[in-house]
Amino acid sequence: MIAALVNLMPGVGRTTLALNLAGELALQGRRVVVLDVDGVSGTGDWIARRRANGMPALFDSATIAGTQLRHGLGGFAASFDHVLLDTPSRSPAALRSVLSVIETVLIPTWPDRRSLGRCAATMQLVIEALAMEPALTASLVLSKVPDGLRVEPGSEATVMGLRLPVSAAVIRQRRVFADSMDTGLLVPELEMAGQAEADIRHLVSEIFGLATAAVTG
Ligand SMILES: Nc1ncnc2c1ncn2[C@@H]1O[C@H](COP(=O)(O)OP(=O)(O)OP(=O)(O)O)[C@@H](O)[C@H]1O
Numbered sequence: 759m760i761a762a763l764v765n766l767m768p769g770v771g772r773t774t775l776a777l778n779l780a781g782e783l784a785l786q787g788r789r790v791v792v793l794d795v796d797g798v799s800g801t802g803d804w805i806a807r808r809r810a811n812g813m814p815a816l817f818d819s820a821t822i823a824g825t826q827l828r829h830g831l832g833g834f835a836a837s838f839d840h841v842l843l844d845t846p847s848r849s850p851a852a853l854r855s856v857l858s859v860i861e862t863v864l865i866p867t868w869p870d871r872r873s874l875g876r877c878a879a880t881m882q883l884v885i886e887a888l889a890m891e892p893a894l895t896a897s898l899v900l901s902k903v904p905d906g907l908r909v910e911p912g913s914e915a916t917v918m919g920l921r922l923p924v925s926a927a928v929i930r931q932r933r934v935f936a937d938s939m940d941t942g943l944l945v946p947e948l949e950m951a952g953q954a955e956a957d958i959r960h961l962v963s964e965i966f967g968l969a970t971a972a973v974t975g
């Protein structure tokens with residue numbers, strides 16, 4: 759599958775999700791590559807921190823220019839089970855290029871109304887792409903959801919008349935996700951069988967349809 763994490767808004771958790779989804783898929787035996795579109799997403803820094811900490815790569819990574827996606831993606835799609843694209847914020851042109859070459863788009867967003875409102879421009883481009891590409895699927899992923907906040911995942915969100923499904927899997931605000939970004943380690947490498955890993959496994963199972971072993975604790 760070719761999937762992308764997108765949002766024109768910065769700081770919503772695209773890179774954290776791209777890397778931990780890739781790690782989980784790799785731990786489940788899949789051949790995975792993370793592509794950093796235009797080289798600005800932050801995946802390269804994470805890979806460098808991982809290497810500095812002596813951790814094995816687990817999955818491949820590369821940088822690809824948004825303008826090269828149409829020509830360059832085929833080789834990756836042929837060599838890997840899953841290609842995950844981490845994308846720049848604030849670049850509608852890159853987002854359009856990404857949306858024209860992928861199968862699944864995930865839009866991480868904070869769960870409050872104001873943040874959802876700030877996704878309107880992203881949602882607009884995704885909805886336009888859905889009309890053009892019948893095979894494309896899309897969902898919002900509620901990210902950094904604070905403890906105790908009641909959310910209604912698995913339904914639809916309507917923002918300024920734009921409507922997209924919301925994944926049933928929710929990524930909670932957890933310290934271990936921030937630690938994952940700071941250290942280059944995956945969440946299960948920092949906290950075995952923890953709730954952050956359960957969040958990621960839930961999303962993997964929902965989006966990639968893979969069976970996942972139960973996580974306890
Ligand atoms: N679920 C989470 N719980 C707690 N902190 C998180 C979570 N997800 C991400 N973070 C923190 O939020 C920060 C931003 O996350 P991340 O870099 O993944 O977002 P991004 O959308 O890729 O941002 P950018 O626009 O900078 O590329 C990170 O430093 C990370 O520590």
Ligand SMILES: [Mg+2]
Pocket residue numbers: 772773774798799800801
């Ligand atoms: Mg990023």
